[in-house]
Amino acid sequence: MQYDFISIFNLELIAVLLALSYLILASRQNIICWYAALVSTSIYTYLYWDVSLYMESLLNVYYFVMAIYGLSQWKKKEKSENSIDIWSFKKHSIIISLIIVLSFISGIFLSETNAENPFLDSFTTWGSVITTYMVAKKILTNWIFWIVINSVGIFLNFDKGLIMTALLLFIYQIISAIGFISWRRSYYEQIG
Template identity: 45%
Template structure:
């Protein structure tokens, strides 16, 4: 795995910059996401995490979409505001992730040499969902990341991607701070702007 250490280190730097800037709602985060993602496509493919590699192809596209949403989306194309999902939306989303993970995990286990195919699939589909939530500025994205990042740490340690595992350990701290920061900004928004994405009552 040491052959990938240099590229992995560079991807970690871009990825950490992405999260810090995302916490601050700075649209430059999507440029960092784009470059970090491009590097990880090769790294994950090289260590047989095929779903993880495919996920980063998706991240590459979502970096462009996220930048557009933050800069030109929302009301009057002034950028999306922080909003929330209700219980129904969360249940649909969770069911879709579990089902997709089961299907792709089974296919990978039967037809490829993928390592930990079900866990790889779960972190992949969880990342797909949560990245959409980030692009749309759904407040609860940070809570989803806690689960996805925690599972990813085990996956990357198993594949000896120690820098990436360390990055995700840092992520676990930063996502909590991100949730606190975004929730504060959400509550500072006018009441009329808090229910753009099927939002739930302000109980968290």
């Protein structure tokens, strides 16, 4: 049992450091962020499955795929002058409604399993699915979405004993605010 805890702790530490690297690099619009995401999401897929947060585990499979997609999208955007985009209020309203509905439906299904906190787990999963797409497309408000999602994620991870990951998500809150300010500045510079 001691060996398992130490192994999980070491894996979590590696995943945390790579995930932190991803976010810092993404906030600076550095394409290398996607490589850090590939490795951290692989580790988190295993860790979340191990603690019965199945939606979080599946989410990290999605993150892995989105890291590949994000890498290709950012390579295309490097050649474009208008790299950061803005969505309309209507589109944001639709996206928020979609996250809520999908979270509710998934939560109902997961309530029939041994999943922990099925509705909150579903919310962080569906919110993250949509928001990761927003990052790949360089939508400015992705940072605001992350602040909300990570607030719930802090509770989920702390509750399951993934203390370093809960701390990571707290740090994400700070970096997300910085990322929003940085991307907003870049957006206004690109539109002149």
